[in-house]
Amino acid sequence: MTYVPAGNRYERMEYRRCGASGLKLPRISLGLWHSFGDDRSYESKALICRTAFDHGITHFDLANNYGPPPGASESAFGEILRRDFRGYRDELVVSSKAGYDMWPGPYGEWGSRKYLIASCDQSLKRLGLDYVDIFYSHRFDPDTPLEETMGALDHIVRSGRALYVGISSYNSRRTRQAAEILKELGTPLVIHQPAYNILNRWVDRDGLKDTLAELGLGCIAFSPLAQGMLTLKYLKGIPPGSRASEDRFLAREKITPDLGERIAGLNEIAKSRGQSLAQMAIAWVLRDGVTSALIGASRPEQVADSCGALENTLFTEAELASIDALKPAHDETLWASSSEGV
Numbered sequence: 001m002t003y004v005p006a007g008n009r010y011e012r013m014e015y016r017r018c019g020a021s022g023l024k025l026p027r028i029s030l031g032l033w034h035s036f037g038d039d040r041s042y043e044s045k046a047l048i049c050r051t052a053f054d055h056g057i058t059h060f061d062l063a064n065n066y067g068p069p070p071g072a073s074e075s076a077f078g079e080i081l082r083r084d085f086r087g088y089r090d091e092l093v094v095s096s097k098a099g100y101d102m103w104p105g106p107y108g109e110w111g112s113r114k115y116l117i118a119s120c121d122q123s124l125k126r127l128g129l130d131y132v133d134i135f136y137s138h139r140f141d142p143d144t145p146l147e148e149t150m151g152a153l154d155h156i157v158r159s160g161r162a163l164y165v166g167i168s169s170y171n172s173r174r175t176r177q178a179a180e181i182l183k184e185l186g187t188p189l190v191i192h193q194p195a196y197n198i199l200n201r202w203v204d205r206d207g208l209k210d211t212l213a214e215l216g217l218g219c220i221a222f223s224p225l226a227q228g229m230l231t232l233k234y235l236k237g238i239p240p241g242s243r244a245s246e247d248r249f250l251a252r253e254k255i256t257p258d259l260g261e262r263i264a265g266l267n268e269i270a271k272s273r274g275q276s277l278a279q280m281a282i283a284w285v286l287r288d289g290v291t292s293a294l295i296g297a298s299r300p301e302q303v304a305d306s307c308g309a310l311e312n313t314l315f316t317e318a319e320l321a322s323i324d325a326l327k328p329a330h331d332e333t334l335w336a337s338s339s340e341g342v
Helices: 043-056 074-082 113-127 146-158 172-185 204-205 210-217 257-271 275-286 301-309 317-325
Strands: 013-016 024-026 028-031 059-061 093-098 130-136 162-168 187-193 218-223 294-296
Touching: 024 028, 028 043, 043 074, 043 301, 074 093, 074 146, 093 113, 093 317, 113 130, 113 146, 130 146, 130 294, 146 162, 162 172, 172 187, 172 210, 172 301, 187 210, 204 210, 204 317, 257 275, 257 317, 275 294, 275 301, 294 301
Parallel strands: 028 059, 028 294, 059 093, 093 130, 130 162, 162 187, 187 218, 218 294
Antiparallel strands: 013 024
């Protein structure tokens, strides 16, 4: 049966201009990091994407290594583009990235010109597209001149492989350097994708949001739910089949009794706001200087719940103070980064 998107989809979503560029992004974007590998059926993946588009989510974010195995998410979304989203390409923003380990040998990761351009070409083949809307340097490479990495992004745009370029997980100092190099090359940087949530506030400590505002860059925050920690999933320990139970993207040792108490406290604040904990966590991320929150989903119901965050994105000073009182002493970082990164 041919998929027909909801006729009121654009009435259900808010859109924000991405920094000083002409590109607008939905306030909620869908990331295909999890739940889009070969271990899931086509129908389950397509249903999540259809639900997202029906809710006005036009931005679908991928990377070369998303799976499992690496590349599988791009192949899956390429099939969805052909079978379900055929005819809607110009209503979509599709992004991909390169930076993490993708293939064997010395040319399969980081930020060299050889790796970035080759990876972009591979991504386009898997997606079945002539271009992506945004192509990112997925992480800063401490061993490659930043001029080379940014030069590769400039070439990717000039050769028609992408319309815009972005960076992910670069700190404030490196972001300024990257933006200056790209400005001189004539391909302006338009967006930064950092991890940011109630439990992980390196963005605030680093001054990154102020830097992005000053430079006129958009900000799309990934992991607004801290890999599921800012939901009710871990309120009473580690349930079977969860990421933490399998040490998959979330280590068991992160789920401590202290964290459980903090989550319970945050959940009480969310209930007083008439929101689920996930909705409040997304609204908190969107409250100040963030263009879009990048969610993940393993079920279509999670997409709909996340979009409900937009019904209440305002916080009182008392609510913000109560949330601050429940944040851990140290950021809950969930991934490895270079010494020049986060």
